Amino acid sequence: MTAAGRLAYTWARDDRPARLDAALTAPEVDFDRVHAVTKGILGDLAFDFPREGTLSLKIARAFVAGVEAKQADIDVRTDASGFEIARLAIADFGGATLAVKGRIDAKAKSPRGAVTLDIDARALDGIVALMDKIAPESADQLRRSAGRLTPLTLRAALGLDPATAESGAVTAKIKLDARAGTLRVALQGEAGAARDALTLEKLAGLAAAKVNLGARFDAEEGSTLIELLGLDRFLVVDKRPARLTLAMKGALDGDLAVDGQLAAGALNVATNGTVRVPDRARASGELNLKLTNANVRSPRPGSAGRAAEPLPASMTARLALSQGMLRLTEMTGTVAGASVRGRLGLGLQQQPMTIDGDIELGALDLSAALAMGIGMPAQGAEASAGSGAGANASSPWPADPFERALPSLAGEVAVKAARLALTPKLAARDVRGVVHFGDSELALQGIDGTIAGGRLTAELTFLRRTDGLTARTRLRLVGANAAELLPGDGSLSGRLTLDATAEGAGMSPVALVGSLAGSGSFTLENARATRLDPAAFDNIVRAVDQGLPIDGVKVRDRADAALGRGPLAVTLAEGAITINDGQARLSNPTVRAQRADLAVNGNVNLAEGVLDARLTLFGAGGGGAPADTRPEIGIVLKGAIDAPKRTIDVAALASWLALRSVEQQSKKLDVLEGRAPEMPAQPAPATANTQSDPAAPKPPSAPKPKPLAPAAEQVQPLPPAIDVRPAQAPRAPRAHPTTAPPAPAQAPRAPDVAVRPRSLFEMLFGN
Secondary structure: OOOEEEEEEEOOEOOEOOEEEEEEEEEEEEHHHHHHHHHHHHOOOOOOOOOEEEEEEEEEEEEEOOEEEEEEEEEEEEEOOEEEEEEEEEEEEOOEEEEEEEEEEOOOOOOEEEEEEEEEEOOOHHHHHHHHHHOHHHHHHHHHHOOOOOOEEEEEEEEEEOOOOOOOEEEEEEEEEEEEOOEEEEEEEEEEEEOOOOOHHHHHHHHHOEEEEEEEEEEOOHHHHHHHOOOOOOEOOOOOOEEEEEEEEEEOOOEEEEEEEEEEOOEEEEEEEEEEOOOHHHOEEEEEEEEEEEEEOOOOOOHHHOOOOOEEEEEEEEEEEEOOEEEEEEEEEEEOOEEEEEEEEEEOOOOOEEEEEEEEEOOEEHHHHHHHHHOOOOHHHHHHOOOOOOOOOOOOOOOOOOOOOOOOEEEEEEEEEEEEEOOOOOEEEEEEEEEEEEOOEEEEEEEEEEEOOEEEEEEEEEEEEOOEEEEEEEEEEEEEEHHHHOOOOOOEEEEEEEEEEEEEEEOOHHHHHHOOEEEEEEEEEEEEEOOOOOOHHHHHHHHHHOOOOOOHHHHHHHHHHHHOOOOEEEEEEEEEEEEEOOEEEEEEEEEEEOOOEEEEEEEEEOOOOEEEEEEEEEOOOOOOOOOOOOOEEEEEEEEEOOOOEEEEEOHHHHHHHHHHHHHHHHHHHHHHHOOOOOOOOOOOOOOOOOOOOOOOOOOOOOOOOOOOOOOHHHOOOOOOOOOOOOOOOOOOOOOOOOOOOOOOOOOOOOOOOOOOOOOHHHHHHOO
16 A cells, blocks of 8 residues: 655644644555554544644545545645535445535635535445444444435535524525435425534534424335335335425424324325434424324234235324333224224333333234234244144144244233134133233233123233243133133033133243143033933934844934934033143043933143043933943044044943843743743733833732643744733732632643743744
8 A cells, every 4th residue: 555645733732723734645545454553553642633624635446444435536625714625526435426516615704605415326335334334223224225225316405695684693505306216305494503603613503503494205116215214114005106295393402393294005194293302312202193094014924924914003192202211192093993092101211121001902812912922933934844843734833933022121011902802713801901021021910801701810921931931821710601612613501610720831832832731620500512412312212122223333323313402401510620741631520410421531632722532421221221221322522622523432322222122032031931920810902001100009910820731733833922011901809818819721631742842032033
């Protein structure tokens, strides 16, 4: 690196300010290295900023802030009489061409003059790199928008009019026209300052200047303007043109009256009020804000990598900023069709940011709100991963790790919701509670409301730790309608009381739910369970008596149809619930039903949303039932908790029916062979009633005469089995114990002939 020329610096003394005179010519200069070497040589030697001097540079190639500048030609002079920029041109500064020219004359009583600025840029790399050293936050914003703001053409002019005798102030007129990509900017206005405020010694006096500025920004696409304003994180706009108009009037170091309006497609934002900006840390103001037809960006990511649907919103509010506290009061509007009212405060300068408020909502989706608060990953993300490590097709819960949640907050917000959606089909009403924000903590405390005609109280706490997210919950439900509360088609009704607690932890939602452990109890009163008609047993027995084969398939079909004819009335059902490893199981349930007994056993896999339960319905044996036995039907429910597959198990019932049939045939055989008690002797008509009075006393049996042995050639087959029924004729008078019944007349005895014994089949059904 070589340079030719002269360099002189004079320290300030007496009433003379520091002065720098330099005239250098060089093919290449790295100003970053020059600064480092100079600082190393001179050490802590202090240099005052030069307020007078001349600067003449002709450099073919220079490096400033790591950015290459080509063909720099600078000729600048400043002193007590003013300053003059004869030439300040850079042919290429990171893709931009810069030219400044002008003169300000301060010798007269009032400064006068003009300065012009021209920038043509095909890229903003150099400007962004330079701003990184001066204003890093603004540089980040410019870097994000650089692609939309190029090519850039800017023309700016500053003119100073002499002070008048009346005002004693200099008026500076400003005009700027620019085109940045598809964005057009027009700014004009004026500023009035004391006549000596434009000297280098008193530049600080410009802070008291009174300004009257008007600006207009037009974009061919609304997203360009929204991104430039830094609102793209909150709002979604379409591709229609957008316009921002802004007017400011007042003192720069005092109250500035502000009036602005933004229109982008259907979106309209209007604001007016006053702001005070002595410096960024002490900024304050009060503004009226009106937001109409906005599409607020959802904080939740969409499925399959797509953006989530925005939330339509309209709102009016009073915004106040003071001492680092931003307050939104008098909020009234709608978000996603639900009304919103209340107030909200944010402490912007505290770490973590503080929050307080009182919000009333017409409706709130609890699942979506919690997902946003704890950073639940989108289910669609794992679905799109196919068979990757993050996929878990058997579970409704995402297997991907929890994402970054909301920024750290500290404080409490009271929330009231007229409708709180818990699932797509279930919602609580008139819910109130407190949302507590703490160090890595989010808690819903004091939840109270109504659901399915009952009372709901609950608490829910999430803690973010190194081993993942920990969740604790307590739930109490009193007198809710089970048909509305439980998933499915309302097959179980009644008043449900539930008390449960659970806790779990995991790196992902599916791991957290799969680790849940806890306990609880339930009581169900005055319930009705559909498709469990206790009359099904009588229906099936009657069908078998009428000829239905005792076949598993036929009995099952008849049982399924018979059970579906009516419900089972349950007076009371109660039991305990045990939760372990994400499995909720019934423990020692007791069911008091009418006309039948019901046994219940089952569990719910909370991580997979799967039900596995078995119901066993016991009927009364009825007449002719085998001793000490009862018919039973098993109902198996297995599958998705909201639509499990129902399977009827009649193996035990078929066995009972077969045993009953054998018992009946055995009784008939006993009657035929004389081992059963003798029926009344009176002949019974063919149309005799099949029912007997169980309360009537049974008549004594007459002794059965011994059968005569017929001749071999006279042997005839027995008739088919008959059903011996009691006669409806008047009962015979009871015989005296000492009086023997008259002996029946006997047929003439035939000669004895050997007879082949008859089999049981022949005796029951004939040859």
